[in-house]
Amino acid sequence: MGQQLPKRIKTVWRLQAGFNLLIDIGIVVGIIVCHYFFSWPTWLIWVASLLAMMAAIIQFTLIPYRYQFWCYQLSDHDVEITTGFFVRKTTAVPILRIQDVTLSAGPLLQFNHLQSVKIHTAAAVHEIGGVDHATATKLKNQIMNLAKEEDVYDS
Amino acid sequence: MTVKAKHLHPLALIVFLAEEVKTWWLLLLLGAINGLWWVLLAAICLGLFLIVGRYATMTYTITTNEIVIKSGMFNKKQHHLTYPKIQTFQTKQWFFMKPLHLVSLKIETSAHVDNQADASLPVITVKEVRELERLKQNSHSKMNDNSESTPKTAVSQSAETQQAQYQIKWRDLNLYALTSFSVVPILAGVLAIYSNLDDVLPDHYINQIFSRFSQQTATVIVFDVVCLILLAIVAAYMLIIQRYYHFTIVHQGSQLTTRKGFFQTSRVTVRLNRIQSVVYVQSWLRRLLHLTTVQALVAANASDNEESGDVVIMPVVQTKDVRYQTRRFINWLPSKEVVPTSWRQANAHGRWALIRNRLLVAAIVVIPTCILWRPYGLLSLILLPVAWGLGAYVGKTNGLGVTENHILVAQVGRLFGKKRYYMPKTNIQSMRISQSVFMRHTGLVHLEIRLRSGNSELLVENRYLPKRDTQTIYNWYRQTDVAKESIQ
Known part of the structure; x- marks a missing residue:
């Protein structure tokens, strides 16, 4: 099996799930307000809060599985990314097909000193969810070094 | 070398006018029906002013290194295109441009800033297009001079050596038109207009029409409806005949050129090395009649519709001749089909x-x-x-296989029709195996293959295949023989 993401990514995912929960709570509060002012039906509140609860529970319980099954592997000629518990996906991207690599980090990733590595081919983008700065730079350098071969899309 | 900036041919004024009318005809018509003559007059004046302004500010300069297009009245733009970076020249010629030897030209580079065509010159002479093509060829051979030691062969190959040509026969064109389903959208369009009539037209028109209808018997109305449908079918048929009239494809050196159209002759040139994959398409009707359409997926916006990159190579051809006919134009296509023993399909x-x-x-x-x-x-x-x-x-049709060790063949069935993709390994951008929890006990997986088409991606998905077979294909894809690739 390949390389796993750093443990800290779980914190990021928990925070993300937390934020999603906050947004859901906001929606429920909005519905309650509407209930008072525009007399929206009561069952709407119950349905919305039930959905919010379910979403939050599912997101939080899945985090360990998501962590367990997310891994990547860099070999001499390709990058392989495996994700998912319910739907397990294994993707192979040959290095020669890679056009460029982007390192990016939103506030949550930055706070945990992580970066996500996005691999662009001529067709699509594949992402390695979050690795620490040193690994990200190493990955980027490795991939770019291997991908120095001529570019098929540049005439 | 100093070259003077030129204006377009004056005929461009008419082309611009036609474009404006095409965009605004509905509003103009509504204005005319509702009798808003002053508003119409003002709109027409404004339109004419814009058209003349656009014509006056648009100039182009052809030098030995680049083509410069200046345009814009309020927002001035200057577009520099160097010849080596130009991907395709596309020309379109309306019937009224023919006697004057004029065409409209679209120039495509590989940069994709937005989804628009990179640059266009609405009306220029055929001579200038030839000149541009020559300059581009020269720039390539110059590049070859620097990088490779065999410039002579490259030039002579890309010059006028015609290697293969195909022109559609009248009978095939008829078959193509008859077996395509474009009647459906036309009928839908007619229905949509009909259902919105009362919003668009003023009431007294509607009342008039309805009072005329109400005087007639049911049989007459049914007769009218049948006539309408027949009319739509004939219109669809004529539309396709018009579009593919005299469809010709020419293989010349390193490029393919297709030419087609009756009222508007459009000509598209595609470089062979831009072709990502070749697809044989059959709708259920064409499958019954043993006819196949051949398309090429191209990594540039060379196609009719801007979104996807498929260029029709052969509108319709007998299924048994497909391989022979297509191989004349695309030489990397396999000479043999996948051997049945390595053709991987869904199990029970x-x-x-x-x-x-x-x-x-x-x-x-x-x-x-x-x-x-x-x-x-x-x-x-x-x-x-x-x-x-x-x-x-679908279970019987879907399948996967590798032939000649570097071409993946995938067949996907849909609605009793099918598509068969020929994908060289070097053009497959990535491959993914996915398996849901429920598929684990049966050992089935989906295989997703990503290709580039136009300016975006094309996903070929083969579902519910046995895991072991799919893994073989996946492993075949992952083992890269670097030496072989660098030669190509």
Whole structure:
């Protein structure tokens, strides 16, 4: 099996799930307000809060599985990314097909000193969810070094 | 070398006018019906001013290194295009441009800033297009001079050596038009206009029409409807004949050129090394008649519609001749089909999964219909065998295989039709195996293959295949023989 993401990514995912929960709570509060002012039906509140609860529970319980099954592997000629518990996906991207690599980090990733590595081919983008700065730079350098071969899309 | 900036041919004024009318005709018509003459006059004046302004500010300069296009009245733009970076020249020629030897030109580079065509010159002479093509060829041979030691052969190859040509026969064109389904959108369009009539037209027109209809008997109305449908069919037929009239494809050096059209002759040149994949397409009707359409997926916006990159190579050809005919133009296509023993297909589990999914979808429609509309709703039960048939067909049709060690062949069935993709390994951008929890015990997986087409991606998905077979293909894809690739 390949390389796993750093443990800290779980914190990021928990925070993300937390934020999603906050947004859901906001929606429920909005519905309650509407209930008072525009007399929206009561069952709407119950349905919305039930959905919010379910979403939050599912997101939080899945985090360990998501962590367990997310891994990547860099070999001499390709990058392989495996994700998912319910739907397990294994993707192979040959290095020669890679056009460029982007390192990016939103506030949550930055706070945990992580970066996500996005691999662009001529067709699509594949992402390695979050690795620490040193690994990200190493990955980027490795991939770019291997991908120095001529570019098929540049005439 | 100093070259003077030139204006377009004055005919461009008419082309611009036609474009404006094409965009605004509905509003103009509405204005005319509702009698807003002053507003119309003001709009026409403004339109004419804009057209003349656009013509006056648009100039182009052809030098030995680049072409410069200046345009814009308020927002001035200057577009520099160097010849080596230009991907394709596309020309379109309306019938009225023919005697004057004029065409409209679209220039495509590989940069994709937005989805628009990179640069266009609405009306220029054929001579100038030839000149541009020559300059581009020269720039290439110059590049070859620097990088490779065999400039002579490159030039002579890319020059006028015509290697293969195909022109559609009248009979084939007829078949193509008759077996295409474009009647459906035209009918839909007619219906949409009809249902919106009362919003668009003023009331007294509608009343007039309805009073005329109400005086007639039901048979006359049915007759009218039948006439309308027949008219739509004839219109669709003529439209396709018009579009593919004298379809010709020429293989010349390193590029393919297609030419087609009656009122508007359009000409597209595609470099062979831009072709990502070749697809044989059959709708169910064409499958019954043993006819196939051949398309090429191209990594540039060379196609008719801007979104996808498929260029029709052969509108219609007998299925048994497909391989021979296509190989004349695209030489990397395999000479042999995949050997049956290495053709990988769904097993019994997979076939059942495909049938089951379609039955489920059908059931969602059928069950409520049967319950809600008691006697006649039962007719919807007929959907169940159809769904079963679709699933069984797809299970039988879907398949994967590798031939000549570097070409992946994938066949995907849909609605009793099928598409067969020929993908060289070097053009497959990535490959993904996915398996849901429920598929684990049966050992089935989906395989997703990503290709580039136009400016975006194309996903070829083969569902419910045995894991072991798919893994073989996946491993074949992962083992790269670097030496071989660097030669190509």
